[in-house]
Amino acid sequence: MTARTNETGDTTHRSGFACFVGRPNAGKSTLTNALVGGKVAITSSRPQTTRHAIRGILSRPDAQLVVVDTPGLHKPRTLLGSRLNDIVRETWAEVDVIGFCVPADAPVGRGDEFIVNELRTVARRTPVLGVVTKTDLAPPAAVAERLTQLSGLMDFAEIVPCSAVDGFQVETVADLLVARLPEGPPLYPDGELTDEPETTLVAELVREAALEGVRDELPHSLAVLVEEMLPHEGRDDMLDVHAIIYVERQSQKGIVIGKGGARLKHVGSAARRQIEALLGTKIYLDLHVSVAKDWQRDPRQLRKLGF
């Protein structure tokens, strides 16, 4: 990898970690994917989609930026909820720069103030940028209003509006984050988009497909575990993927499976397309739905599911 030469002829290469924080649904994962230029994190219109600190890696000639995508910080109602908040706070302590995200299409509110209150302590040692996301969803006047509201929340190192969907200022966000990284050699090989194990990414893609079209409590109740990924018997160009979709109650099982299995079939083919794109190989996806009663509140089951 070549490093950029600055005006004085020195070559500097920066590398380090950034993370986005914000309430659920603020657009953190979508922005992470846009920065990295690939799908490392799943996204959905349901709140609390992200449940792991997934690292997305952006490698440029002058820098390597590792973006840690974290869950939305929220008022926890379950053991899972408080575990997710712990992940967020642990990540803050490990990164070189933080981006606090608020969406352009919704007013700044109590949830944002709650996060900012905690961020102020972190901001003493780690720079925090204010990011207004989803500018494509709001007229310029609303974006301007959001920028003003944001600047009233705390003393940010910078404030920047962007849209991960139409690409507006995504590169500026990258530049602002990179400017806060220490000098150093790349931490990951060039071209690597994430260090997340394939089984986790595959499980997430199944969960993303299963989240599509479900409402109320069900999105929170879904969890996916990939049990096995094996070469398909007699074929070297195909993988068998066995995954279990967990729900919390028997009644939810029926909803996920759908009439005559129709919904599950639809979820399976949507997930298969995404997994094939990720792995670059054909797959046979075997999906089962199973009840793990109240897993969000059960330490033993949470452990089994990787929390």
Ligand SMILES: Nc1nc2c(ncn2[C@@H]2O[C@H](COP(=O)(O)OP(=O)(O)OP(=O)(O)O)[C@@H](O)[C@H]2O)c(=O)[nH]1
């Ligand atoms: N139009 C538009 N939609 C966006 C943009 N960024 C995110 N979204 C949508 O907003 C929703 C939430 O996005 P996510 O990236 O999953 O949000 P998040 O902050 O990671 O949410 P949690 O993981 O639940 O905390 C999804 O439906 C995205 O498609 C954007 O720049 N423009």
Ligand SMILES: [Mg+2]
């Ligand atoms: Mg997310």
